[in-house]
Amino acid sequence: MPAMLTDVFRGHPIHLPHSHQPDFTSLRELPDSYKWTPKDDLLFAAAPSPPATGENIPLIDLDQPDAANQIGHACRTWGAFQIANHGVPLGLLQDIEFLTGSLFGLPVQRKLKAARSETGVSGYGVARIASFFNKKMWSEGFTITGSPLNDFRKLWPQLHLNYCDIVEEYEEQMKKLASKLMWLALKSLGVSEEDVEWASLNSDLNWAQAALQLNHYPVCPEPDRAMGLAAHTDSTLLTILYQNNTAGLQVSRDDLGWVTVPPVPGSLVVNVGDLFHILSNGLFKSVLHRARVNQTRARLSVAFLWGPQSDIKISPVPKLVSPVELPLYRSVTWTEYLRTKATHFNKALSMIRNHREE
Ligand SMILES: C=C1C[C@]23C[C@@]1(O)CC[C@H]2[C@@]12CCC[C@@](C)(C(=O)O1)[C@H]2[C@@H]3C(=O)O
Numbered sequence: 226m227p228a229m230l231t232d233v234f235r236g237h238p239i240h241l242p243h244s245h246q247p248d249f250t251s252l253r254e255l256p257d258s259y260k261w262t263p264k265d266d267l268l269f270a271a272a273p274s275p276p277a278t279g280e281n282i283p284l285i286d287l288d289q290p291d292a293a294n295q296i297g298h299a300c301r302t303w304g305a306f307q308i309a310n311h312g313v314p315l316g317l318l319q320d321i322e323f324l325t326g327s328l329f330g331l332p333v334q335r336k337l338k339a340a341r342s343e344t345g346v347s348g349y350g351v352a353r354i355a356s357f358f359n360k361k362m363w364s365e366g367f368t369i370t371g372s373p374l375n376d377f378r379k380l381w382p383q384l385h386l387n388y389c390d391i392v393e394e395y396e397e398q399m400k401k402l403a404s405k406l407m408w409l410a411l412k413s414l415g416v417s418e419e420d421v422e423w424a425s426l427n428s429d430l431n432w433a434q435a436a437l438q439l440n441h442y443p444v445c446p447e448p449d450r451a452m453g454l455a456a457h458t459d460s461t462l463l464t465i466l467y468q469n470n471t472a473g474l475q476v477s478r479d480d481l482g483w484v485t486v487p488p489v490p491g492s493l494v495v496n497v498g499d500l501f502h503i504l505s506n507g508l509f510k511s512v513l514h515r516a517r518v519n520q521t522r523a524r525l526s527v528a529f530l531w532g533p534q535s536d537i538k539i540s541p542v543p544k545l546v547s548p549v550e551l552p553l554y555r556s557v558t559w560t561e562y563l564r565t566k567a568t569h570f571n572k573a574l575s576m577i578r579n580h581r582e583e
């Protein structure tokens with residue numbers, strides 16, 4: 226039985242500087258501990274963004290016959306895209322948004338009953354990457370791995386079973402969608418299931434696992450000085466993100482700077498994660514992204530973080546490697562990678578990069 230995502234930090238505690246969440250609603254002014262400057266995050270306000278060109282991540286209709294090529298192109302140029310006609314029922318998206326709003330609307334003391342522990346993955350707390358920054362982020366999160374039953378019982382003594390059903394159904398739909406998207410993207414590179422050994426051996430999808438991250442960005446008194454979620458890449462193969470109707474997600478492109486991803490009702494955002502970058506031998510970009518906040522509207526998002534079972538070694542697909550295109554990365558399991566990320570954050574990819582012998 227492979228180690229589960231739930232156990233990834235057992236024996237590897239992560240010390241988060243701020244374990245107790247403030248009650249954001251009672252803060253009329255932004256405390257200094259939330260005021261970010263370029264010194265706190267080199268990417269916070271680096272060079273001023275070039276004039277907006279109107280360019281944005283593509284919105285891809287999955288019913289279009291050339292969807293695979295469009296996805297491949299988006300993965301190479303942006304590392305992100307939005308999807309329409311994805312097959313996930315609108316009612317389910319509304320249900321997960323309702324659940325997320327209801328969770329973060331609970332009193333702080335109730336939320337803290339389900340607080341994430343230093344060695345755990347699941348539960349309520351600040352984002353894991355908070356340990357790498359001196360300043361606090363203007364957000365709260367709730368991570369789900371495995372069954373949320375125990376945590377949900379603490380949060381909603383009466384309604385927990387209804388909410389568990391929503392999470393189960395949401396994860397089921399997301400799993401199917403994530404796998405479809407991965408194969409469409411690989412198809413654009415001429416790679417099929419037979420070319421990926423671990424996937425073809427387990428074609429019933431038992432090779433995948435996931436975490437669900439619920440995020441809340443409350444209304445903020447000084448949004449220009451605050452940071453909702455600092456710039457990062459996801460450690461996943463793919464992340465599928467649902468955002469409510471409030472903008473805040475930004476993706477980075479070297480030539481364009483930070484670009485805001487506009488919410489499109491009913492659509493979903495897809496991010497290429499670090500493991501897909503490795504699998505594609507660097508052809509797909511793992512997208513650097515962050516979340517900003519605003520002064521008038523609270524924002525909610527739900528990220529489905531999808532990757533392989535913990536015993537599967539991910540390395541560049543052999544078909545994409547040749548004597549001229551050497552493998553850029555050594556093989557790594559998701560567990561190993563998450564631990565590397567938890568220690569080295571944005572240096573994690575370079576730590577597993579192969580260095581050319583001169
Ligand atoms: C599977 C995982 C990816 C994640 C770390 C985690 O163990 C569970 C939470 C995930 C998340 C969500 C918010 C952003 C992020 C960088 C973080 O701090 O926690 C990601 C992690 C990741 O992708 O590395």
Ligand SMILES: O=C(O)CCC(=O)C(=O)O
Binds near residue numbers: 440459466525
């Ligand atoms: O809230 C967002 O739009 C981004 C969330 C995110 O990047 C994450 O949960 O990994």
Ligand SMILES: [Fe+2]
Binds near residue numbers: 457464528
């Ligand atoms: Fe992310």
